[in-house]
Amino acid sequence: MDHLVMETPERTVMERMEQGTAPPPEAETPAACTFEVKNLSIWYGEKRAIDNVTLGVASNAVTAIIGPSGCGKSTFLRALNRMHELTPRTRMEGTVLLNGDDLYSSTTDPAIVRRRVGMIFQKSNPFPTMTIGENVVIGLRLNGVRNQKFLNERLEKSLRMAALWDEVKDDLHKPGTSLSGGQQQRLCIARALAVEPEVILMDEPCSALDPIATAKIEELIHELKAKYTIVTVTHNMQQAGRISDYTAFMYLGRLIEFGPTTKIFTNPTEKQTEDYITGRFG
Amino acid sequence: MAVAASIAGEERSVQARMASPSRFGDKAFEWLTLAMALAVVVLIILIGWQLWIGSSVAIKKFGFHFLVTSTWDPVAEQFGALPFIYGTLVSSLIALLIAVPLGIATAAYLTELAPLWIRQPLTSLIEMLAAIPSVILGLWGIFVMIPWLRDYPFPWLKRLFGWTPFFSGPIYGPCMLAGGIIIAVMILPIITSVSREILRSVPDLQREAAYGLGATRWEATRIAVLSYAKKGLFGAVILGLGRALGETMAVTMVIGNTPQIAASLFKPGYTLASVLANEFTEATTDMYLQALFEIGLVLFGITILVNLLAQLLLRTIATTSATRAVQ
Numbered sequence: 001m002d003h004l005v006m007e008t009p010e011r012t013v014m015e016r017m018e019q020g021t022a023p024p025p026e027a028e029t030p031a032a033c034t035f036e037v038k039n040l041s042i043w044y045g046e047k048r049a050i051d052n053v054t055l056g057v058a059s060n061a062v063t064a065i066i067g068p069s070g071c072g073k074s075t076f077l078r079a080l081n082r083m084h085e086l087t088p089r090t091r092m093e094g095t096v097l098l099n100g101d102d103l104y105s106s107t108t109d110p111a112i113v114r115r116r117v118g119m120i121f122q123k124s125n126p127f128p129t130m131t132i133g134e135n136v137v138i139g140l141r142l143n144g145v146r147n148q149k150f151l152n153e154r155l156e157k158s159l160r161m162a163a164l165w166d167e168v169k170d171d172l173h174k175p176g177t178s179l180s181g182g183q184q185q186r187l188c189i190a191r192a193l194a195v196e197p198e199v200i201l202m203d204e205p206c207s208a209l210d211p212i213a214t215a216k217i218e219e220l221i222h223e224l225k226a227k228y229t230i231v232t233v234t235h236n237m238q239q240a241g242r243i244s245d246y247t248a249f250m251y252l253g254r255l256i257e258f259g260p261t262t263k264i265f266t267n268p269t270e271k272q273t274e275d276y277i278t279g280r281f282g
Numbered sequence: 283m284a285v286a287a288s289i290a291g292e293e294r295s296v297q298a299r300m301a302s303p304s305r306f307g308d309k310a311f312e313w314l315t316l317a318m319a320l321a322v323v324v325l326i327i328l329i330g331w332q333l334w335i336g337s338s339v340a341i342k343k344f345g346f347h348f349l350v351t352s353t354w355d356p357v358a359e360q361f362g363a364l365p366f367i368y369g370t371l372v373s374s375l376i377a378l379l380i381a382v383p384l385g386i387a388t389a390a391y392l393t394e395l396a397p398l399w400i401r402q403p404l405t406s407l408i409e410m411l412a413a414i415p416s417v418i419l420g421l422w423g424i425f426v427m428i429p430w431l432r433d434y435p436f437p438w439l440k441r442l443f444g445w446t447p448f449f450s451g452p453i454y455g456p457c458m459l460a461g462g463i464i465i466a467v468m469i470l471p472i473i474t475s476v477s478r479e480i481l482r483s484v485p486d487l488q489r490e491a492a493y494g495l496g497a498t499r500w501e502a503t504r505i506a507v508l509s510y511a512k513k514g515l516f517g518a519v520i521l522g523l524g525r526a527l528g529e530t531m532a533v534t535m536v537i538g539n540t541p542q543i544a545a546s547l548f549k550p551g552y553t554l555a556s557v558l559a560n561e562f563t564e565a566t567t568d569m570y571l572q573a574l575f576e577i578g579l580v581l582f583g584i585t586i587l588v589n590l591l592a593q594l595l596l597r598t599i600a601t602t603s604a605t606r607a608v609q
Contacts, residue, residue: 086493088398115496125491129509138505139495188491195495 032059034199034229035080040094042075042084049075051253052094057199057246062221062230064244064261066237068276072253073233077201080231081117082110099198115143118192120202124184126176126191133172135187139195154194161227162190163220182213189220193228200224202232206239218243237277241265249273333582336575339568348576354541354557356565361573363580365541369458369551370584373533374526376462376547377469381526382519384466385473386508392474393481394503405478412471420535423464428455428536431463436548447545454538459547461537465526473522480514481507513596520592527585530555554581 035057042050049072057063057080065073078084080096082103096103103113126135136158137151145151155172159165164186168179176187185205192200202221206214221230221243234240240247240261247264249257249272257264257273268274275281334341340348344361351362388408392401432455443449484507492502508515530553538550539560554577565571 081494083490083494086490111493111496111498113496114494119490119494121487121490121494123487125485125487127488127491127505127509129512130505142495142497142501142505191491191495 033057034059034099035231036095036097037080038095038097040076040079040096041092042072042079043091044075044087045089049253050079050092053250053253053255055248055255055258057229057231059229060225060227061245062225062232062243063246063248064240065231065233065248065250066235066240066276067250067256068281069235071250073250074203076250077203077231077233080199080201081114081119083114083119085110115139115195116198118195118197118200120185120188120192120200120205122204123208124181124188126179126184126187128175128177130176131173132168132176132179132187135176136190136194139191143195158190158194161193161224162186163216163223164190180213182209182216185209185213185217186220189217189224193224197228199229199231202230204233204235207235214239237265249276251276330579330582333575333579337572337579340572340576343569344573344576348573349580352541352543356561356567356570356573359567359569361569361576363554363573363577365543366552366554366557366577367580367584368543369461369537369541370527370553370555370581372458372547373461373465373537373551373553374523374529376459377465377526377529378519378523380463380466381470381473381522385470385518385522386477386515388470388474389477389481390503390508392478394507395499405475408471408474411467412475416468416529416531417535419464419467420532423460423532423536424456427464428460431455431460440548448547451544451546451548453548454550456536456538456550457548458537458544458551461533461551461553462547464532464536465529468529468532469522469525472525473518476518476521477511477515480511480518483514484510516592516596520589523588523592524585527588528555528581529553530559534559554578554584 033056035055037053037055037057040050040053041048051072053076065076067073075084079092080098080103084090084092092104098113098116102108126132127138130138133155136155137145140151140154156165156169159168164183167183168174168187171178176184179187185208189200189205205221206217209217218239221232224230225245232244244261246259247261248255249264249268249270251272257268257270259269264273265277268277340361344351348361348363349367350364351360352364353360353362354365355361392405396404432453436453436459439449440453488506488510489502492506497505533553534556537553537556539552539556540550541552541557542549544551558574558577558581561570562574565574
């Protein structure tokens, strides 16, 4: 399972982008890597949640992490922006590089990591005491941006990117929680986009949404791929098949198989992957 | 045969019971709980009524003047409660000014920042503070707190803020400020533990939203936790205020017990609760007793009024946010 970045593949991601809807990459390993995860292990107290995972996350692509409940996929995702450290008594080993920077070096501030790596959660979580507009720009405000013109521009840009602008442009002063579930989730995406992160992590972003709202988010993920690297955790294998370019299958904290989504879904190497994908367990 | 017959009989009775289950238990339970709930209301009304009856002659004699005059002369049977009302309100306000920031900050430390191993012991210690009998705290106030306050913080306050009327004049020791401080100590545990429960009830998803944007601990506490919990924290403050208004023993021991209205917080004061505790045994004449009953009625009224106002305020906050939440 040495799915590390090794050589330059024949076609770069950019070339694929130019060809329109990116065809599934042929190379086994991602072209340019945003994240390089090496020998990552994570413990919650005595329990080992992630066991020696090594993988590279491709730039400007969607990487889906699938696996049965408790396989460590959420923990792995959270390790990519040090969110798992909010849980008490965690310990990690290994390295995570974000565009070459060690996220876990002793001089790295987790707050800075999280500004570079945005996150969307299972349930939408806009701040209920803030308006729609305030919710979007709060990240910039935390960064000390005070220029109202800049904030307004970024507000519109982020909401447009999250495909929410047309629905809320007249209601920016209303509370974020006045929106529907799907709209709230897109508001959270806009909030994450406003600080222009390098990567967006999504932890089962559609699990609390109805099929129509889910379809909208999936479409959005497809569009965001042009500008952002996206890592998403999903329970829903059809969804992983629809939205992702690469798929990682995890089981009991281990990375069982990682590769282009088409390969994982049509011709998996490992027996366990095949069993999971065909619904024989999980 | 006999066994079979008894089983068959049992089966019939079970069937009968299931067909028309008795609602007696349900009904009894409903009435019982209703009676309990009503008992509380009845008790409050009875107390108010009793105070009213006990002070009816005084109310008739002094009327509204009782609330706005300052003479308290039992010998001449002149009774005005204004200094006591003033003392109660001011000492409670001082207590809130000290205890609210301290209590909420402590609660935020306990839920957001403190290392896990320190949370439980610290919480228990704070709750233990509530278990100290009021009279012990009063003794501590007289023999430890007041001499210390008189020697160090009070002169310092006077040097810094002596130019304002609040910190001018001679420093005796027992005074309004000392009373407020001792009440602050007494209401700190309730404000802290209620605030802590409220902050703990803030969903982790809110914290994660803030941390996910790169918020620091303080920023996450401010934008995700404290602002989410605003309403509940206000409730904690009101609960503390309720306690502060009625606090008796410890205050009586340190406030100086002089019925006067003075701007300087270094001057002694008197509270409604303190005058009741001090003078009930010496109330020899009927009118004196009547006046003290009326003091009780005023204190009762103030506490109820404060609670009503608080609930009204909470409801307006709730309805405005509810109407805002309508799609």
